Amino acid sequence: MYKICFVMLASFMLAACSDQPDPFSKNDQTGRWYTQSQVGEGRKIYRDNCSQCHGKRGQGAPQWNKPDAQGFYPPPPLNGTAHSWHHPLPMLQRTINEGSRGRMPAWKGKLDEQQINAVIAYFQSWWPDQAYDLWLKRHRR
Numbered sequence: 001m002y003k004i005c006f007v008m009l010a011s012f013m014l015a016a017c018s019d020q021p022d023p024f025s026k027n028d029q030t031g032r033w034y035t036q037s038q039v040g041e042g043r044k045i046y047r048d049n050c051s052q053c054h055g056k057r058g059q060g061a062p063q064w065n066k067p068d069a070q071g072f073y074p075p076p077p078l079n080g081t082a083h084s085w086h087h088p089l090p091m092l093q094r095t096i097n098e099g100s101r102g103r104m105p106a107w108k109g110k111l112d113e114q115q116i117n118a119v120i121a122y123f124q125s126w127w128p129d130q131a132y133d134l135w136l137k138r139h140r141r
């Protein structure tokens with residue numbers, strides 16, 4: 001009996017660890033791929049790691065679409081008003097994992113897969129339905 005439970009638990013954990021979320025799945029609470037508890041987990045991760053650059057409500061830097069003197073763009077909004085909905089889920093995960101052009105830090109090794117998904121869930125919870133629907137359309141390509 002214990003053995004069976006252990007095997008079940010182990011395979012559940014394995015599935016939970018390597019499970020790539022399906023962007024087309026619809027959670028009952030949110031109508032989107034993520035759960036309300038992922039949004040809750042992501043809120044704290046975002047506050048601790050992302051808000052100083054991307055803004056408390058994901059509004060981005062004031063002049064986010066103007067390159068600075070070195071030709072680098074400031075942190076863009078993540079609230080659905082800028083480009084983030086152009087990027088399918090794997091690309092969002094990759095940008096967060098690897099960072100970008102030396103200006104966006106790499107989070108690999110600091111945040112695990114589950115935390116990165118939670119923080120994506122959190123900033124996507126700001127996206128209006130229209131931006132979210134456009135994002136899903138990008139996935140269909």
Ligand code: HEC
Pocket residue numbers: 045046049050051052053054073074075076077078082083084085087092095096100101103104105107119120
């Ligand atoms: C030190 C400032 C800084 C921090 C901290 C930071 N970012 Fe960024 N982020 C940036 C900059 C700058 C860019 C734009 C990079 C570019 O133009 O290539 C960016 C780009 C992005 C993008 C791509 C958006 C798009 O529209 O293309 C995502 C997604 C993102 N960041 C998520 C996050 C998340 C999630 C966190 C916290 C875990 C975070 N960032 C923390 C500076 C930061």
